[in-house]
Amino acid sequence: MTASPDLYVRDLHGSLQDPVLGAVGFLNEVMSRYPDAISFAPGAPHPEFVQGLDTRALTERFLTHLVTDRGLDPAGAERALYEYGPAQGLINDLVAEALRGDQGIHADPREIVITVGAQEAMLLTLRALFRDADDVLAVADPCFVGITGAARLLDIPLVPVQEGPVGLDVDHLAAQCREARATGRRVRACYVAPDFSNPGGVRMPLGVRHRLLDLAAHEDLLLIEDNAYGFTASEDDSLPGLKALDRERRVVHIGTFAKVGFPGARVGYAVADQRVRHADGERLLAEELADLKTMVTVNTSPLSQAVVGGLLLDHGRSLTALARAKAERYRRNLACLVDALDHHLADELPPGIVWHRPAGGFFVRVDLPVPADHALLEVSAGAYGVLWTPMSQFSLTGRGDRQIRLSCSYLEPDRIETGVRRLAAFLRKETGA
CATH class of the missing domain: 3.90.1150.10 (Aspartate Aminotransferase, domain 1)
Incomplete structure (x- = not known):
């Protein structure tokens, strides 16, 4: 030194x-x-x-999809993989189809943004939702360090919510909302992993999920749902995710292909179907996230998206089949x-x-x-x-x-x-x- x-x-x-x-x-x-x-x-x-994973064959599978299903000519399909590409993503249609068929999440491809892993999805969502220091983020305690770290990078205040045997304590979250209001702040959003959270490992029963959604509507807050480990539930013991139960667009759903595909691809996504009012009309929150993304990573690697898209196509456009x-x-x-x-x-x-x-x-x-x-x-x-x-x-x-x-x-x-x-x-x- x-x-x-x-x-x-x-x-x-x-x-x-x-x-x-x-x-x-x-x-x-x-x-x-x-x-x-x-x-x-x-x-x-x-x-x-990841042993024996044929990325070349998966890429070719996705190129065929671009030609046969989307109507691109072969040269245009290749250019789609070698250029920057749209900030919002290339595989949105396949992700939307998989979420609809496997998890009951009915999202238009325009309501999805493909990100560099779930971590970027968290960072973009926090940056969009949190206006100033009067907005606070509630997180389960204990909580995944990726979300708390992203909040600290963005100077977003954090409040802990107790996590017990049935997951996030909804009553304690309500109390944290009241306490925030008493000090002139608001709980803008709450991060929650209802299925086998990292690191707590707990799972939220169906009734608690409904109570949490009701509280989110009552308190006018958004839920940031992380679904990285839900796929490990047996198929006869599945529970609907918060987004599948969401009827008032209270949930931003974040997913990743790191666990069901492979982490080196660095592909995740956010389902952000919330409507954002502008002076001249409305936009989707996913479109706002894509705009932010142009200043962070520009776009998610088209080649990585092609490999993940090929995986989905090879498994019947199903996350469940891919993860089985x-x-x-x-x-x-x-x-x-x-x-x-x-x-x-x-x-x-x-x-x-x-x-x-x-x-x-x-x-x-x-x-x-x-x-x-x-x-x-x-x-x-x-x-x-x-x-x-x-x-x-x-x-x-x-x-x-x-x-x-x-x-x-x-x-x-x-x-x-x-x-x-x-x-x-x-x-x-x-x-x-």
């Missing part, structure tokens, strides 16, 4: 000092230092689903993780160790009797060869300070079994004080 710095962090945006950014970097650094440790940290898709084999794998992995916890942590444990039992998704939470901090993670990785994610980075209130998150998605069953055996030894020796 030079004696005289060029910049001081105090003069840069405050988000650069956010503990969450440091926590993610620290976790990656620990994983690199202990490559032989079994890691329950990444919530990434299983690598088997993956969902089965993740349900097996989750059952394996919970069974291993039951087996290896059945006895001789220090008091205060409890694991939660989600019905789907990628994650299991474990309560500890001691702080789950970086020092404890170093001991776990170095002495016991097992990695996990501290839950503190997911909470605005400190509720996660004595919890860890285990992800089951990336590992084979035998590695899950071995990892839990190592975890049990670590917990018995290191958390009893």
Whole structure:
């Protein structure tokens, strides 16, 4: 380092000092230092689903679609993949068809914007909805760091809402709305993942979904629905998403192809059918998001969209068909993780160790009797060869300070079994004080 710095962090945006950014970097650094440790940290898709993926054939499949279904000539179809392309997207019709057939979401292609992953969809939605510091974002506690991080980048105030066994506490959200009004602010929107939330893993019953939609109408707020893990529910145990139940355009629905397709494509979407009044008429919120997108990423890679479009076409234009084999794998992995916890942590444990039992998704939470901090993670990785994610980075209130998150998605069953055996030894020796 030079004696005289060029910049001081105090003069840069405050988000650069956010503990969450440091926590993610620290976790990656620990994983690199202990490559032989079994890691329950990444919530990434299983690598088997990208083996042998023929992106060239999928691209050709989508090019054929452009010619036969949309009437482009072959040269025009190729240009559509090699030029910038429309900010709102190229595969909107296929996404709309899949959402309608699989999830009961009836959206016109014009009401959808294709984004660079779900993360950009969140960032654009927040930028559009939040006018000034009097608008606050309500989030579940614990909550996915992507949405809280995006809010901090945009200087949007956050208020936590308790999350319990049935998901977001609707009564607590109502209380947060009243408290905001009392201070001259308003809860403009609430982020919610009703199906197997990351990291909580909880699922919202149908009745609670209806109550949340009723509250959104009563309080004049929007719900930002994240549906990244809903596909892991068994087909005979499916529940309608908030957007499928939405009759008053209260829900902006955000989805991603990272888990059902593959993350390297970086393709997500937002269903934003809300009408926006202008002096000379109305526009769709999706069109407003597309305008913002031109100043962020310009457009989502047409080649990436072509590969995802090819995947949808090869699976009957169905998200459910595309996700079926993956969902089965993740349900097996989750059952394996919970069974291993039951087996290896059945006895001789220090008091205060409890694991939660989600019905789907990628994650299991474990309560500890001691702080789950970086020092404890170093001991776990170095002495016991097992990695996990501290839950503190997911909470605005400190509720996660004595919890860890285990992800089951990336590992084979035998590695899950071995990892839990190592975890049990670590917990018995290191958390009893």
